[in-house]
Amino acid sequence: WDWIKSGHDAWSGWLCVFLVGVIAGAFAGMIDIGTSWMSDLRFGICPEAFWFNQEQCCWSSNETFYDGDNCSNWYSWPEVFGHEPNGAGAYIISYIFYILWSLLFASLAASLVMMFAPYACGSGIPEIKTILSGFIIRGYLGKWTLLIKSLGMILAVSAGLSLGKEGPLVHVACCIGNIFSYAFPKYGKNEAKKREILSAAAAVGVSVAFGAPIGGVLFSLEEASYYFPLKTLWRSFFAALVAAFVLRSINPFGNEHSVLFYVEYNKPWIFIELVPFIILGVIGGIIGMLFIKFNIKWCRFRKTSLMGQYPRLEVLIVTLITAFIAYPNPYTRMNTSNLIYLLFSQCGVANNDNLCDYQRNFTNVNTAIEIAAAGPGVLQAVWLLALALIFKCVVTVFTFGIKVPCGLFIPSLAMGSIIGRLVGIGMEQLAYNYPEWAVFAGECSTGENCITPGLYAMVGAAAVLGGVTRMTVSLVVIMFELTGGVRYIVPLMAAVMASKWIGDAFGREGIYDAHIILNGYPFLDSKEEFSHTTLANDVMKPGKNESFYVITQDSMTLDDVEQLLRETDHNGFPVVVSRQSQYLVGFVARRDLNIAISQAKKTTEGIVGESIVLFTSSVPSPWMGPPPLRLRKILDLAPITITDHTPMETVVDMFRKLGLRQTLVTHNGRLLGIITKKDVLRHIKFLESEDPESVLFN
């Protein structure tokens, strides 16, 4: 039995992350299926089986070929009402149904969030970063949040809002991680251990969001987690693998690849293309920076103005505007993931979108694609894409922050891939029209197409996402897991670096850090260097002329202690030898003190207000007066201490690396004061000339 018990102890971590992986994979699969069905519902219905989406509906029909959007089994809304599928009347009916369904989905999502789980709104990543740094937000990872976030995500994405389900999937996975950790006492009862599970869950979230297990692990390492021990790396890897595998088995994308936007390009990139790639990076950095700036301004405005009081109305207005503008443009009407996939792909025989309307004819499937002049379709597509880009940029600023679950990855990727595709088409036509230029001489002289606009879309997508989130390594890995383009690491890296540098030059925080600051979460950034010359002495409480609350080890009565508890709201008190000497003995937490006192009153006889509270190990004899209250067992005899001359740089480092909540400050062994995490955060804010009082703390 002991053997089983110790085995269970050793394996419980693995079992827990395994379960998290399986369940999160299943959730992601269901969410994908739900989203796909509901999105298609805006366009039409499958009368034979209304729970089929368009693709499944057409599969179930016997037609082996159906062209693009139409198969006889699938009825678009005008058809349902007996109209012709084409013509002005049908267009208006479709338009109206599109808007109505969108409004319905969005209002449902907003109502669910508001009524059942207010924490389910937003992307959740800023909060998860804060939780992983050691802060506790009760209920943030509960089962209601899980349920409502999953449902709300399906509804919000189906409403055609400019948002993605990637960030929320991380939140969902963390909820699952949190819920399962309670099944394993080793993890459920220890916050630090639980954070290991949550780190793995964050990796699982990205893994299922993109089908990118390694990218997920790196995301957890780079962006989400605060302290990431190597053991966690290995477990996260396992969990991400399991989740990706479960999702692949459910196969919501309906193809054999386990990657979301699988693309293959015929040609490798050529050296000179690094120039447009870096330019894309710069553009991505600028867009990301502007996006963060405007979004934060808008969110701050929402907080302070009347608008914040009508979140449901805001959701409806944003949805109405989005749907109204999105429908006429085919590139915004379609699913954002489909748009990204379309932009990433290269033009081949099968692709009959306007984007591929080149003046070339495919006589032989096997010959390489030749470079060709753009046809009128391409020119039209370019205009529509430019309009789509402007629309996406503006509407996403207003969308990120409304009270529905909403992620930023997909909209950022969409913006980036539009820019990239436009630049790519430009480069391609340049190479077609001026093949004699030295820069094109080598590769383009054969008449083959040496420029792949789809690759530019991929690089642009990475650049904008990099500019918005300031992720680096994890982003590159996600991008190439996403696309299967292992050959294109160098272009991706170059663009992401350019984007990050440009973004950082204008404002150091990514969107998630900016939202953490906006919301005033107590997050001690582990990336920023603290290089000020202040000493612990300058930061510690009490400052000058403030009183310091300590407990002496053998001279305070129960009444004294209870008075102290009433008068202050500190989380704990240092215990010293005597008030005169102030030599430090230990630290006692308020919670333990409360419990011990109330228990002692119940169980021990003779405890009265005048009883001495004793923290020493032995009772001095002979003892006079009422029986003492002996509390040595609740005393933390090993509090972390520093001296008053310790530079704050070291102190901040200790808070980060050891995950401290407070440290005691001594001088020659005497207690001088205390520094809490709140004091450190306030001090940093103060040094950065921001308002120190904006730091929240539970």
Next chain:
Amino acid sequence: WDWIKSGHDAWSGWLCVFLVGVIAGAFAGMIDIGTSWMSDLRFGICPEAFWFNQEQCCWSSNETFYDGDNCSNWYSWPEVFGHEPNGAGAYIISYIFYILWSLLFASLAASLVMMFAPYACGSGIPEIKTILSGFIIRGYLGKWTLLIKSLGMILAVSAGLSLGKEGPLVHVACCIGNIFSYAFPKYGKNEAKKREILSAAAAVGVSVAFGAPIGGVLFSLEEASYYFPLKTLWRSFFAALVAAFVLRSINPFGNEHSVLFYVEYNKPWIFIELVPFIILGVIGGIIGMLFIKFNIKWCRFRKTSLMGQYPRLEVLIVTLITAFIAYPNPYTRMNTSNLIYLLFSQCGVANNDNLCDYQRNFTNVNTAIEIAAAGPGVLQAVWLLALALIFKCVVTVFTFGIKVPCGLFIPSLAMGSIIGRLVGIGMEQLAYNYPEWAVFAGECSTGENCITPGLYAMVGAAAVLGGVTRMTVSLVVIMFELTGGVRYIVPLMAAVMASKWIGDAFGREGIYDAHIILNGYPFLDSKEEFSHTTLANDVMKPGKNESFYVITQDSMTLDDVEQLLRETDHNGFPVVVSRQSQYLVGFVARRDLNIAISQAKKTTEGIVGESIVLFTSSVPSPWMGPPPLRLRKILDLAPITITDHTPMETVVDMFRKLGLRQTLVTHNGRLLGIITKKDVLRHIKFLESEDPESVLFN
């Protein structure tokens, strides 16, 4: 000017890693070219230009087609001496030349290492791990090591020994990192900062070794580095990118891909194949575990026996045996990288090795490869591969540890890919002979080849390398960057996990950790959990009945202090208020004390042996006697302290995360003792019932 200075300060880190990347890339390119030339020299020579290797020699000839090994420009050794290129006589001449060249190269390598840079031997990774954990080995990363290691690596690989150049390349890159860090005072003068550069350099090393930049960063994170801040992640990424790019520009592999073993498989893997993949993982784990065990035993035997005194003789014997056995078998005669590449690839039209001698005919290039019975060539190849496997396994145990630069990655990959290929061929023939089995029913029923033996080789290679090094995430990433097989993450992950679990079940250390323990380096493993219940009190010095050397702040004379310095060899001394009270004031390092005293004797008048050494800030007045020696400025007023009741778990954690060298132990503000890193390491050894005295310390 100030602006330039602060700019330089901010950018110096980036500039430094950029330079490291460029130079390491160039070094790797030169090493690759040198190795390829020298390896071919064992087989023949290019009379027109002796500095050409076989491939270049044949390129320069005008024959557009040449079959495999022969072109008229390249003369094999029998041809040089006027023999027929075929026949028994020619075979013997080739054999002898092969052995002679191997011996020449190996003895040159061994002599260079012994004469100029004894640190250049081995893989270097255990030492780099130790250095990155905070230990300093003078000269280990110097310019002589760099030069001799680069040269020796070329020679050792060319000698056909069963070793790779991947580990040594990490060492070379770290040497370059160390040398460049001196050009930037911010990094050269601060050991902690320098380690950031070295972490990036380790990433660069793997990046150039495999053309795998992301894998390199993860290797540095998972395996090499001890403390890896996120800033370092981003810089390592940049450096690895630059290095990979420089190497790609030099293009030593002579193909357009930036990956070493580029393979593309036609078919995705099928679910049932996970079973053989996991079996491969288990085999890999067992082989890795056995390899570590035997290699460590042999190295320990070498250390204690006479043999250790004749390292050059040992190198020659190993080389002679390797060359003698390797030549007759074509799979061991060829370059190990070529062998791995051959085993990874799938059989197509162009591949005319015995391994691809199937009973199929390629009438049409475009049709899929059908499954077919193995021909006699395959059966012969299987036997030869099995022999090669046994040979490699045995000889590598004796090779790793001889006094030449030698890495383990390539031999491990070679062993693994042989096993994998064998299993793969077995599975393939099983599917061919029993297509009606349920497990093969789905994918294999079409007559296409559903089993790719090359994929098995890849999975097997990852499994054995995982078993030997116990790398996880980084290994999977390196493998798929290496092969470009992004689709095959799940099989790779499954095999690596199985391998790691099996390996860990029998012995927790990977080969590098085992060598760290063997050599007694003071390395505090950050992966192992320390879960004993001892307290700081039990570990600290002085123990019972030992004397404790402290300095008082205002009562010891210069003579007392100098006597203390003579009598002890501690690196530093705590300073206390008085010998009676023992309240801690600060900590003073021996080095600072020595310098301050000798300076004071020179510059300050009136300092005699009876002068009081004062660490207080003010001189008590009136002062009597000779002028005091005031040393407050060298006193560290912020030493890290803990209480005697602190659990050792916390203490170990602090040592790891804060990179401490010692911590002072107090009780109620009074100094009780000191715990140094050495004490911690000894205590861990003691708890693991190993010899505590085997810990080295400079």
